[in-house]
Amino acid sequence: RKEVEQDPGPFNVPEGATVAFNCTYSNSASQSFFWYRQDCRKEPKLLMSVYSSGNEDGRFTAQLNRASQYISLLIRDSKLSDSATYLCVVNIGSGNQFYFGTGTSLTVIP
Amino acid sequence: SAVISQKPSRDICQRGTSLTIQCQVDSQVTMMFWYRQQPGQSLTLIATANQGSEATYESGFVIDKFPISRPNLTFSTLTVSNMSPEDSSIYLCSVDTEGVYGYTFGSGTRLTVV
Numbered sequence: 001r002k003e004v005e006q007d008p009g010p011f012n013v014p015e016g017a018t019v020a021f022n023c024t025y026s027n028s029a030s031q032s033f034f035w036y037r038q039d040c041r042k043e044p045k046l047l048m049s050v051y052s053s054g055n056e057d058g059r060f061t062a063q064l065n066r067a068s069q070y071i072s073l074l075i076r077d078s079k080l081s082d083s084a085t086y087l088c089v090v091n092i093g094s095g096n097q098f099y100f101g102t103g104t105s106l107t108v109i110p
Numbered sequence: 111s112a113v114i115s116q117k118p119s120r121d122i123c124q125r126g127t128s129l130t131i132q133c134q135v136d137s138q139v140t141m142m143f144w145y146r147q148q149p150g151q152s153l154t155l156i157a158t159a160n161q162g163s164e165a166t167y168e169s170g171f172v173i174d175k176f177p178i179s180r181p182n183l184t185f186s187t188l189t190v191s192n193m194s195p196e197d198s199s200i201y202l203c204s205v206d207t208e209g210v211y212g213y214t215f216g217s218g219t220r221l222t223v224v
Contacts, residue, residue: 034212043202046212100153
């Protein structure tokens, strides 16, 4: 079983739609969780950290469910510029190394 | 967050040769990480570069194939040795300067082995 699993998509949604991605992780000792965004032919960039209490940043909401070992990312009022691959990143155990999901591809359509 | 300069940005190399990738960070960092991203796939951690000690390699990666240097707290190199077409990939360095607040990546090196 992979350490981190994501639905690869692709998700094709119209502008203004709400879209949600989930990511599951296998190690219950995982400590830190992030969502990264990767544009085509670019390096990944941190979108947001995921806190136990959930957190929101504008149109983006991240949540953590430790009992079920998954994190989610909700994007409201999708913009064309949100089109990218979204990577779920999890710290395995208590170390400093992080493991990446395979990414979920999102295309927002005019 | 840290600013990372990674070189070269891309290269096309002959099989059997070696390529050294450099990462320079604008601040001192304890740990630097090297990742590989094969076409259409996510990132895979190759190794952790520690200053003053040998790099720590992940399963499936060995020092003879991917030697790493970490001469100081702002610089690291990754060498891809005796290259084959299967080594064609994007290689990224990364640093953690914000603790649990995520990593910053270099812009990547796009390697094609012919």
